Amino acid sequence: GNSVTQMEGPVTLSEEAFLTINCTYTATGYPSLFWYVQYPGEGLQLLLKATKADDKGSNKGFEATYRKETTSFHLEKGSVQVSDSAVYFCALSGIPNAGGTSYGKLTFGQGTILTVHP
Amino acid sequence: DTEVTQTPKHLVMGMTNKKSLKCEQHMGHRAMYWYKQKAKKPPELMFVYSYEKLSINESVPSRFSPECPNSSLLNLHLHALQPEDSALYLCASSRGTGLGTQYFGPGTRLLVL
Numbered sequence: 717g718n719s720v721t722q723m724e725g726p727v728t729l730s731e732e733a734f735l736t737i738n739c740t741y742t743a744t745g746y747p748s749l750f751w752y753v754q755y756p757g758e759g760l761q762l763l764l765k766a767t768k769a770d771d772k773g774s775n776k777g778f779e780a781t782y783r784k785e786t787t788s789f790h791l792e793k794g795s796v797q798v799s800d801s802a803v804y805f806c807a808l809s810g811i812p813n814a815g816g817t818s819y820g821k822l823t824f825g826q827g828t829i830l831t832v833h834p
Numbered sequence: 835d836t837e838v839t840q841t842p843k844h845l846v847m848g849m850t851n852k853k854s855l856k857c858e859q860h861m862g863h864r865a866m867y868w869y870k871q872k873a874k875k876p877p878e879l880m881f882v883y884s885y886e887k888l889s890i891n892e893s894v895p896s897r898f899s900p901e902c903p904n905s906s907l908l909n910l911h912l913h914a915l916q917p918e919d920s921a922l923y924l925c926a927s928s929r930g931t932g933l934g935t936q937y938f939g940p941g942t943r944l945l946v947l
Contacts, residue, residue: 750935759840759924760877760938805876809936821890822936824876 718743722806722825729796729832737791737828739780739806747808749773749782749789750822754803763791763804796832803827837861838939840925846945849915855942857908857925865931866908868900869924871941877924883908884931915946 723738741749748767752760764773769784778793789806806825838859847853857866865884869877882890883902897919899911908925922943926936 748935752938757943759922759940760926762935762937765935803874807876821879822877827874827876829874 718747718808718810718821718823720806720808720823720825723828724826726829726831729830731798731832731834732795733832735791735793735796735800735830737804737806737830739789739791739825741787741789741806741808741823743787743808743810743823745810746784747810749780750807750809751778751780751789751791752805752807752824754805754827756802760805796830798832798834801830801832803829838925838927838937840923840939840942842942843940844943844945846947847912847915848947849917851915852911852913854912855910855923855925855944857910857939858906859927859937860906861927861937862905863927863929863934863937864905865928866902867926867928867936868908868910869926869938871922871924881910882931889931912944915944917946920944920946 719742721740750765751763753763754760764775766773766782769782772781780789780791805827807822841856867882868880871877879892880894881900886902897914901909922941924941925939928934928936
């Protein structure tokens with residue numbers, strides 16, 4: 717079945733530091749890949765996505781590239797801010813199949829807690 | 835606009851109460867989802883509705899009863915809950931099951947006493 721392995725946290729950085737959160741996946745076919753962010757006390761917000769190999773998703777200074785050869789979708793940001801402190805979830809959406817056993821279900825990683833200090 | 839709204843934001847209920855959570859989207863999405871999220875964990879899928887019909891029930895106890903009155907609304911009826919059901923309940927929607935990105939609402943934080 718599908719699975720997502722995400723870098724264990726928590727990750728603590730100083731403001732303006734470089735951020736990488738690793739994410740690797742196991743899936744059949746060509747799933748879509750996502751990063752969601754959850755700020756304290758809130759729901760999940762879509763941060764960025766990529767739907768095919770070599771696509772780069774980007775938003776708010778964050779980037780991630782869909783690497784089929786390494787089955788990875790690592791999240792990066794060049795200079796983090798205190799306001800980036802949140803939980804980050806990597807996720808994949810499986811491919812619906814004719815047998816009806818997959819309907820595009822989202823499979824999440826365990827989440828990485830990021831804390832950025834001034 | 836990619837907004838999914840949920841009410842109430844917070845809910846406290848006793849184990850004998852009956853309450854409902856509400857979710858609404860106006861993006862024309864035909865798939866809607868309920869998730870349960872415990873602290874420091876990823877969301878767990880509970881139910882999927884596709885074209886207002888229940889298509890997936892992830893073996894959720896019957897004390898949770900979903901309802902989709904129309905293509906924009908999704909309810910979750912709660913009855914005789916247990917303290918371990920305390921969690922953040924998230925609603926999401928997408929163009930279709932397996933189609934497009936899932937957009938999440940802000941959630942309802944439920945406490946069962």
